[in-house]
Amino acid sequence: MPEIFIAFSYKDVLYLLQAALVTIALCAMAFSCGLVVALAIGLMRTARRVRVLRFVAAAYVEVFRGTPLLMQIFIAYFGLSIIGLQLPKFVAVSIPLILFTGAFMGEIVRAGIEAIPRGQWEAGWSLGMSYGQVMRWVVVPTAVRIMIPPSVGFLVQLVKGTSLAYVVGYVELTRAGYIVSQATYATMLVFTLVGLIYFGINYPLSLASQRLEARLKRHA
Amino acid sequence: MLKLENVHKWFGSLHVLKGISMEVARGEVVVVIGRSGSGKSTILRCVNGLEPIQQGRILVDGDLVDAHSRHVRKIREEVGFVFQSFNLFPYYTALENVSLALKIVKKLPPDQARGIAEEMLRRVGLSDKLAAYPDQLSGGQQQRVAIARALAMSPKLMLFDEVTSALDPELVGEVLKVMQDLAEGGMTMVVVTHEMGFARAVADRVLFVHEGQIAEEGPTEQIFSAPRNENLRSFIQSIL
Numbered sequence: 001m002p003e004i005f006i007a008f009s010y011k012d013v014l015y016l017l018q019a020a021l022v023t024i025a026l027c028a029m030a031f032s033c034g035l036v037v038a039l040a041i042g043l044m045r046t047a048r049r050v051r052v053l054r055f056v057a058a059a060y061v062e063v064f065r066g067t068p069l070l071m072q073i074f075i076a077y078f079g080l081s082i083i084g085l086q087l088p089k090f091v092a093v094s095i096p097l098i099l100f101t102g103a104f105m106g107e108i109v110r111a112g113i114e115a116i117p118r119g120q121w122e123a124g125w126s127l128g129m130s131y132g133q134v135m136r137w138v139v140v141p142t143a144v145r146i147m148i149p150p151s152v153g154f155l156v157q158l159v160k161g162t163s164l165a166y167v168v169g170y171v172e173l174t175r176a177g178y179i180v181s182q183a184t185y186a187t188m189l190v191f192t193l194v195g196l197i198y199f200g201i202n203y204p205l206s207l208a209s210q211r212l213e214a215r216l217k218r219h220a
Numbered sequence: 221m222l223k224l225e226n227v228h229k230w231f232g233s234l235h236v237l238k239g240i241s242m243e244v245a246r247g248e249v250v251v252v253i254g255r256s257g258s259g260k261s262t263i264l265r266c267v268n269g270l271e272p273i274q275q276g277r278i279l280v281d282g283d284l285v286d287a288h289s290r291h292v293r294k295i296r297e298e299v300g301f302v303f304q305s306f307n308l309f310p311y312y313t314a315l316e317n318v319s320l321a322l323k324i325v326k327k328l329p330p331d332q333a334r335g336i337a338e339e340m341l342r343r344v345g346l347s348d349k350l351a352a353y354p355d356q357l358s359g360g361q362q363q364r365v366a367i368a369r370a371l372a373m374s375p376k377l378m379l380f381d382e383v384t385s386a387l388d389p390e391l392v393g394e395v396l397k398v399m400q401d402l403a404e405g406g407m408t409m410v411v412v413t414h415e416m417g418f419a420r421a422v423a424d425r426v427l428f429v430h431e432g433q434i435a436e437e438g439p440t441e442q443i444f445s446a447p448r449n450e451n452l453r454s455f456i457q458s459i460l
Contacts, residue, residue: 117307119303119305119307120307120309122270122301122303122307123303123307123308123309123366124321125269125270125293125296126268126270126296126299126300126301126303126370127296127297127320127321127325127369127370127373128293128294128296128297128321128325128373129293129321129324129325130293133324133325137320137324138309141309141311141312142310142311145311218353
């Protein structure tokens, strides 16, 4: 019987590792851009005086947190193309990931800011500081420490979430695993390997966060 | 230095200050006493613009306090406030707690801010704790840092809001001592407190607040030895 498929080899492993780099890059991009969105959302949601800002930010969070990321990617790629806007795959995947990150991290930012006791604000104000100065010098240093554990939790979710990019055919780790398994029929082996690579990305993240947390926890 | 004219304050439908009028002269130490919930702390918070008022006027050195205006920040720079719960910044050392506002509000160069902060901490007896974080200090020490932090801004007026109420009894003395030194140095002070011994020793004048109004005021000795108001009499009896 002639070989109708290629045997699984080290070349496939290299291919998967290359795709893992795409996943990591996608994640890093989505997380850093999403963080900027999240910062704006968090500040808007905690704006005491301006109701409309709070409302807009809350609506944004509800929409992007309340719908599946898969649908968001689907709409960004296929949905927009129906109305004539054909985004490149990378962009169609990036935008939902960024907006999704903005919604989740925005809530983490808000929770961090709101966890700061009112007395800290009053102490800053009583020294003549402005809202922005209290935020920058008093609230943020404490809030950041509160935000680290849930942020890493989200980042781990995001690493796995990027796998949804496969629906539009964007080749990241999961898609690459699919391609290799189609070619080699070594499905179990390939996806076990894919799973291990995801774990290999996430576990160091958790470890790093535990270290950072312990270091920052002093003087809490 | 400080003047309140017919000040009214509501929290929702709760009428907490019902026409407070009072004056504090430069260099005077006024102690405000009264039961919990009488509104005495609210008076201080209104003076510093931490709470807006709905009616009346508050003047600090002739300057109108409006909690909603930007100008209130200028006034706060000149009015020190010390809180019951210290409210030190947890991730700053004692020195940084005191020098932070000097750097970012007064915009002093770092070495000058540091010099002032060291001097203030020396005044409150904490020269050996410059590098300590709040969680490494006792309650009494934390409150002294808070006083130094307020003093560093060189305020014209100091407000003390039950600053010893959260302290263990053995730590109250060190804080009162600092306040007494301050009073003797000529600082204008309004002190809300339950420490009657301190009031008798330091106050020039005592105000008794009852249900949002100043029920009686007078020189310290007169308030304690010859109270006229019935509520004041029962209040003094209940705490002595």
